[in-house]
Amino acid sequence: MTGRLRIGLVGTGWVAHQHVAGSRHVAADDVEIVAAADPRGDVLDDFATRYDIPHRFRDATTMITSGTVDAIALLTPPAVRAEVLEPAFAQGIHVLIEKPFAQSGADAVTFTEAAEAAHVTLAVSQNFRWFPEYPWVRAQVRRPEAGDVTFLEARTFQDRPQAGGVWRAEETKLEMAIFSVHLIDRLRWIAPTEPVGVRALTRRRRGSTVRGEQWASLLVDFAGGGVGVVTSSWTSRRLPTNTFRVDTTHGSVAVQRSAPMAGTATGVADFDGETPQEVVFSETRSGEHSALSYGSSMREFARAIAEGRDPAHSARDNLQTMGLMEAAYLSAARNGSPVTIEEALHGHVALR
Missing domain, CATH: 3.40.50.720 (NAD(P)-binding Rossmann-like Domain)
Incomplete structure (x- = not known):
């Protein structure tokens, strides 16, 4: 080609x-x-x-x-x-x-x-990997000076009622599959070790007629002892929140954005022996970061094909994300009992 x-x-x-x-x-x-x-x-x-x-x-x-x-x-x-x-x-x-x-x-x-x-x-x-604040977080915590990652947390709270009459309203897998999958992917992409298992709970908005969940909370075990938490809600009437945090043995880094795909993002990094950093990822016009993220995904796909290599977001790479999401659904169906990634992928070992 x-x-x-x-x-x-x-x-x-x-x-x-x-x-x-x-x-x-x-x-x-x-x-x-x-x-x-x-x-x-x-x-x-x-x-x-x-x-x-x-x-x-x-x-x-x-x-x-x-x-x-x-x-x-x-x-x-x-x-x-x-x-x-x-x-x-x-x-x-x-x-x-x-x-x-x-x-x-x-x-x-x-x-x-x-x-x-x-x-x-x-x-x-x-x-979502290509929103500018997340590569920055990943680079911060992957430095040797950062130490070992001990805790990661992704939190998004928004008022997003799901209307009936569209295909999503009939899906039994809803909020995690449509939105939290971004948070799950971000968590495991930033974490330096592989996810092992997950415990999860899901809920629907009271009075909702849709079939799938609209709130989900996951507790993820990572190899080496790290812990990850994902909490995402479509049922929060007020005070929207969209944050991501990582703690390591030598410090912490956190970012926030006013909305999941819009607005200005800010970041703070504070590690032992270093001057704390504060970063503003400003948006110069409406939708620019959204276009950057979709376009960067497409560009990486095209360049990987041209160069004869696997893209960063290859299907094999994404098996860990799918394994986490599937394990979370299985866990929620079992009232929060732990489920391994291996079980969720039917014994298949997901490789980095």
Whole structure:
């Protein structure tokens, strides 16, 4: 392959707009969005016309076999996975897949192994990794001077009632699969050792008619004795909070942002023998950090393909995230009993 990677979008809902903005803002030298597929003809036409996308398809398989794309971004609800991935792998088409990667840990293992057998790149768009404050936190705590990580905590509280009548309202796996998966991925990406097991509780908003959870709290065991906590709520009526903290044997680092995907982020690092740092990750215009995160995910995907290497957010890397999320759902179903990552992945060992 020479030149820019030709991308086709499978699905033209809300997140597709984010991928177009991000790709054109950050990854324009690496990718070109040339096609879109959606069974809703009017939505597809409006989307493709708005963004001047030349090729339009009513189904993903036709796009995959058309010869117009080198890779696809799979942006559909999580139930739509195998019927798109199988023809893509058969055609040697690379895939960037939106989270959640799969509906279960077992499916995530199946998709990962199928992509590897087909010698195609499969990556998971965990775009929150590229919000600027989180690489900064990771760099701070991975320094030898920081010591050993002992505790990590991700906390997000927001008022996000889930309306009925849309696909999410019918999902039995809701808040963790849609939102907390970002926090879970961030936790294990920043932690220097692998997660071993998890205990979790989930709840729904009182009076809600949706099927899935809207509040989740996880307690994660990491190899070497570190502990992680994830608490995320869609049921908090007031005082929204979005924070991340890491404690080590030599100090602490913490960041916060006024909203999960918007506003100004700030960070503080304080370690033994060092002058405390205070950092402001300012947002110069609305949506810039969101575009940066989606675009950086796409750029890493494209450059990994061009360079013949695994992307940082490869499917195999993301098995740990899927294992944690699956183990959390199993634990919640067992009233908070501990569940190992190995059990959640059906005995498969997730590798860094």
